[in-house]
Amino acid sequence: MQFEADYFNGISPRAERVLVTITEDAFTFNIPTADAGQSVQKYCAFGINDCQIQAKLGRGRRLIDLPDNGRLETEFQDLEAYLPKRLSNPIWRAIHYAESHQLIVLAALVGIVLSTLVLLKVGVPVVAKLAALATPPAIEKDLGKQTLDALDHHQLGYFTASELSEAKKSAIQHALNDLCLKTGDCPSYQLSFRKSPEIGANAFALPGGYLVMTDALVALAKDDNEIVAVLAHELGHVKGRHALRQTLQGTISGIIVIAITGDVSSIAAGLPALMLNMNYSRDLEIDADHYALKSLRTACIPTQSFATLLLRLEKSHGDAVVPEMISSHPETKARVMPFLSKQPTCRLSDS
Known part of the structure; x- marks a missing residue:
């Protein structure tokens, strides 16, 4: 069996057109060369087992890497059919067969898409949760501090100094401290007030309890x-370390997408933008709602307070993009129903 190919010697970018013969165990061909001013043919023979025949890619040229760092490039597609059976790797034969049949390629593509979706939907959240639980609190707190500092940076323009009076800030802080004192179940936190025309009416938690x-x-x-x-x-959210879990989930998902698509530029998104635009999953929001409902009941604060502000917040945004607090959350009306239902008589324990 013979086929034409371009031979590259691995040194010069210029190719020599050669006629390659497939023998029992080698590729052989002659290369024109000059010797003492005369044109002669140099005989070359390379063992098939010593060559690397690259995988077939569509109708692209077939590539054969030679052991002397040279290469053969040919338009001849069916190399495997003419290789000695005892020398042809059965795994590569199977790969070439699959690559040359459209139904197999289509089935593989569908399988990759479905498995990727399952991995992103199910596997990544589980891995992110385990990674968050294994992250030392000091690292999480440092991450939250850096994020808040970045959001405060004047070049980003997300936050400016709060214009609330010190008395109002103190009253809110005192009310939150009172809730935590009554429930005895608050995680470590640090409350900050900011003015932000970009974000509008909003409240959110950053990693580390910020x-x-x-x-x-x-x-x-x-x-x-x-x-x-x-x-x-x-x-x-702080109690469940949700912000860290979402950050890890976004990072892991990004790595998976980059690994599949090869688009390294997509990793350039900054953490501040990620934290402001992240879509909390329904499960995490429901978990935070349950914590809030339990805390309000224990502290004898009307649970309707959460529902009324949430509904007012949704109404205030109208058709605009909803804020992080309710973005990609469970449907608002269903979400507030537990807070609007009749609550049992509240009695604070004597202490």
Whole structure:
């Protein structure tokens, strides 16, 4: 069996057109060369077992890497059919067979897409949860501090200094401390107030227990109970280390997508943008809601406070993009029903 190919010697970019013969165990061909001013043919023979025949890619040229760092490139596609059976690797034969049949390629593509979706939907959250639990609190706190500092940076323009009075800030902090004193179940946290025309009325939790509340949300609330109710929800995120889990989940998902698509540029997104635009999963939001409902009941704060502010917040945004607090959350009306239902008589234990 013979086929034409371009021979590259591994040194010069210029190719020599050669006629390759497949013998029992070798590729053989002659290369034109000059010797003492005369044109002669140099005989070359390379053992098939010593060559690397690269995988077939569509109708692209077939590549044969030679042991002397040279290469043969040919338009001849069916190399495997003419290789000695005892020398042809059965695994490569199977790969070439699969690559040359469209139904197999289509089935593989569908399988990759489905397995990737399952991995992103099920596997990544589990891995992110385990990784978050294994992360030392000091590292998580440092991550949250760096994120808050980045959001505060004047070049990003997300936050400016809060314009709330010190008395109002103190009242909110005191009310939240009172809730934690009564429940005895609050994680370590640090409450910060910011003004942000970009974000609007919002409250969210960063890794390490950093709680951020905007002036616009304070202005939207009718009383401190509504503010504390929202902060109780954010404490639920802190308790479950949800912010870190979401950050890890986004990072792991990004790595998987980059590994599949090869688009390294997609890793350039910054952590601050990720934290502001992350979509909390339904399970994490429901978990934080349960924590808030339990905390409000224990502290004898009307649970309706959370529901009324959440509904007012949704109404205030109208058709605009909803804020992080309710973005990609369970449907709001269903979500507030447990907070609006009749609550048992509240009795604080004597202490």
